[in-house]
Amino acid sequence: MRIPVIAGNWKLFKTLAESVALVNELKPLVANSQGVEIVVAPVFTALSRVSDAIKGSNIRVAAQDCYWEEEGAFTGEVAPGLLKDAGCSHVIIGHSERRQYFGETDLTVNKKTRAAIAAGLNAIVCVGETLAERESEQTFSVIDSQISGSLAGLATEDFSRVVIAYEPVWAIGTGKTASDAQAQEVHVFIRQLISRQFGQSVADAVRILYGGSVKPDNVKGLMAQPDIDGALVGGASLKAESFAAIATFNA
Numbered sequence: 001m002r003i004p005v006i007a008g009n010w011k012l013f014k015t016l017a018e019s020v021a022l023v024n025e026l027k028p029l030v031a032n033s034q035g036v037e038i039v040v041a042p043v044f045t046a047l048s049r050v051s052d053a054i055k056g057s058n059i060r061v062a063a064q065d066c067y068w069e070e071e072g073a074f075t076g077e078v079a080p081g082l083l084k085d086a087g088c089s090h091v092i093i094g095h096s097e098r099r100q101y102f103g104e105t106d107l108t109v110n111k112k113t114r115a116a117i118a119a120g121l122n123a124i125v126c127v128g129e130t131l132a133e134r135e136s137e138q139t140f141s142v143i144d145s146q147i148s149g150s151l152a153g154l155a156t157e158d159f160s161r162v163v164i165a166y167e168p169v170w171a172i173g174t175g176k177t178a179s180d181a182q183a184q185e186v187h188v189f190i191r192q193l194i195s196r197q198f199g200q201s202v203a204d205a206v207r208i209l210y211g212g213s214v215k216p217d218n219v220k221g222l223m224a225q226p227d228i229d230g231a232l233v234g235g236a237s238l239k240a241e242s243f244a245a246i247a248t249f250n251a
């Protein structure tokens, strides 16, 4: 009953022309897909053009970040309302690269998540442990504090606009996917945390995506896990063929 989400995070790749070309190539390849939500996340400057290009298709557009204020003297920031205005339905928040390189914290992730929901966007909220944290057996405590902090104060009804992405940092861009069992174990843990903090019905309904070296040849095994409800794909989302193969995992 949880409709899977397959989202492509293009990170800092592709010009305007390349972005539009990629979705135009993708559209026919996924046109017949059933029972899956397909999302692509281009760079800010390509959002509007990609949104125009996907009109009438089953592809949705996400931004890769947002600010938490709607307007003001905040040079360089982009408001959730402006993302909607540019045609986005989703926004990725708290990606590990933002946490690692741009000082994102659970507090800022929480502010951004609330602002995104208030603006009517779907928030894809990212969590995940580093290799050092996994090796020192802190995975569960790290995930616990990231989930609690990032989702603090959300109301039950907010969760219709929340998707969680579990992306172990050691699996991102390394070709080292978490095993199906390793991913499933953390997904179950996240669902239990959500159940404890927000109730069983919220936990049963919330989609939890896995991210970290998802490829056409490992997506089926991951998606067969009962608590994995989709994928957040980096590298393999930059080519229409490989992303389409992932997005049609259930065909």
Ligand code: 13P
Pocket (backbone or CB within 6 Å): 009, 095, 167, 171, 172, 173, 174, 175, 211, 212, 213, 214, 232, 233, 234, 235, 236
């Ligand atoms: P890769 O699929 O390239 O490992 O990236 C995962 C990711 O960070 C998606 O947000």
